[in-house]
Amino acid sequence: MRIQVGISACVLGQKVRFNGGHKALPFATDQLSRFVDFVPYCPEVAMGMGTPRETIRLQLDTHQQIRLVSSTDAAIDHTEAMRSSTAKALPAMAALSGYIVCAKSPSCGMERVKVTDITGFPVGKLGVGVFTQQLMQQYPWLPVEEDGRLHDANLRENFVTRVWACYQYQQLLQSGFTVGKLVAFHSRYKFLVMAHSPVAYRELGRLVAQAKLFSPDELALRYLTDLMQALKQTASRKQQANVLQHLLGFFKHSLAASAKQELLRLIEHYRLGHLPLLAPLTLLKHHLSQQPHAYLQAQVYFQPFPDELGLRA
Structure with missing residues (x-):
């Protein structure tokens, strides 16, 4: 059996981003794909959001807890839906030997994802995507890297x-x-x-x-x-x-x-x-x-x- 590597679907070239586009990573699609079998996954689509769709962001609530909310209406909170959808998907990922996630994404970012306060004012690049955070907690040994960092x-x-x-x-x-x-x-x-x-x-x-x-x-x-x-x-x-x-x-x-x-x-x-x-x-x-x-x-x-x-x- 070939090596199986999870990957954000947009990074593999699938048009599942909020704007209907993708973020294909040539190193993955043209080089690494010769040696591994990629397992694409888009947590936002898996959660039930369509393509194209409204943008989402990480926002601190009144208790300083990070929530995943709509960028246009913070009252629309996707946090629990994302966590539930991810929890159902994670067991099938136990056999993966690595994972490439989409940088800066409020669902997939590995680090330095933008976070706002409750008014929508930026407080810094302090967050981790909701899906990726659960992935790394479930499988702390799993090699995880962002598409942007793989240019280095x-x-x-x-x-x-x-x-x-x-x-x-x-x-x-x-x-x-x-x-x-x-x-x-x-x-x-x-x-x-x-x-x-x-x-x-x-x-x-x-x-x-x-x-x-x-x-x-x-x-x-x-x-x-x-x-x-x-x-x-x-x-x-x-x-x-x-x-x-x-x-x-x-x-x-x-x-x-x-x-x-x-x-x-x-x-x-x-x-x-x-x-x-x-x-x-x-x-x-x-x-x-x-x-x-x-x-x-x-x-x-x-x-x-x-x-x-x-x-x-």
Whole structure:
């Protein structure tokens, strides 16, 4: 089964926006769609609103609680209808490995959605879309990202990395969770997690080592949640360079001095921002093909997602 990723229907190109238009994201429709099956959903249409339709907004009530109301008549409150509709839809989304939502939307925005006071005066970009808030509460481990943020190369790579990791872990769960399988999974993800957060890698290692303290279901969910949180952290050039040097250490007795110096030079140039990660990584993979090492060959770090996506270039 292919990876399933939820997506705001308008971001997939469906004409379901309030004005009858869409917000198609080329990265999703032209690139990512080759590798995943998108599951489109528009919470406003699902709630029963037509297309086109009146606009809605997030507004604080007299108790400073956020409500989803009509932009033209705040007395028309859609909050409970949206929450009820979303609650019915969420169980079918349990198998998703990621979700792309529409930025700035009062129903789908992930962050920084405009909020007004009870008079309609803007108080800041403080809100989260009603649907997306419920989605993230129901599935705190689910990789969620906004269409606008996916124009950033680093955020795009980070999101796709999380989606593929989430899918691989879900496959582990489907085949039957055991501590042995978790240990093997954690081992394969060692350097990828280390690149994103050395602290989180150590914490995940302790969690695996203390596996007997948890029930299988509790352990499986906690590991997934902590893994996704770790990978959400940006992998800095300094941390990536540290991982690359660790990988080079596996070849310290087999590579000629000149070959090691060349790799060290590429790693340093990458760390300084003069080269993409692909430069030292490609040379490391070349040496690995020439001198196979089972432990390294199993590392997801070398290919956390399909090379054809071109995200590391």
